[in-house]
Amino acid sequence: MKFLKLSLVVLPLLLTGCSATVHLQPAEEANSGTCAKLQVRLPDTLDGLGIRTTDAQSTAAWGEPAAVLYRCGLPEVKLSTFKCVTSEGVNWLVDDSAAPSYRFITFGRNPASEVIIDSNKAVGVNVLDQLASTIKLQPATDNCG
Numbered sequence: 332m333k334f335l336k337l338s339l340v341v342l343p344l345l346l347t348g349c350s351a352t353v354h355l356q357p358a359e360e361a362n363s364g365t366c367a368k369l370q371v372r373l374p375d376t377l378d379g380l381g382i383r384t385t386d387a388q389s390t391a392a393w394g395e396p397a398a399v400l401y402r403c404g405l406p407e408v409k410l411s412t413f414k415c416v417t418s419e420g421v422n423w424l425v426d427d428s429a430a431p432s433y434r435f436i437t438f439g440r441n442p443a444s445e446v447i448i449d450s451n452k453a454v455g456v457n458v459l460d461q462l463a464s465t466i467k468l469q470p471a472t473d474n475c476g
Contacts, residue, residue, distance in 0.1 A: 352385065353386070353392035355402065359442075361388040361403060366404050370389050372464075377461050378454055378461065381395070389403040390403075394452055398449045399446065399447070399453050400446070400447040401462075404442045406442065407443050409439060409473050413425055413426055414427075416459075418460050420463060421463045423446075424438050431449065432448065440469050444466060
């Protein structure tokens with residue numbers, strides 16, 4: 332009986348320890364109503380990767396180890412020298428300075444969202460396409476394309 336009680340206490344601890352929390356920094360406007368609206372509609376999987384627990388408001392991560400990171404609450408971008416791409420109706424600025432990890436920032440949305448994708452573990456276009464329906468809940472104020 333003692334073993335059974337110990338198992339009931341230890342088993343949940345072991346199960347929660349399988350997937351550690353991903354540590355991220357919240358963006359300046361992470362507590363905005365817009366970010367909250369998007370946060371609750373983020374998909375459970377992206378490009379076949381399951382969502383993980385994060386420790387910062389308006390953030391998310393997918394994959395074990397994390398291959399996709401998301402933050403909402405960055406300042407709106409209306410002018411940039413970064414290349415602009417459109418995925419499922421959402422304009423994204425592409426920062427490829429840390430390839431094979433790519434940073435995508437929404438263009439013309441206030442506040443902006445950021446997605447960092449490790450291209451060795453996830454396909455960028457798949458991730459952006461799958462996030463589009465959530466991001467489009469926030470109206471665009473401008474187009475870069």
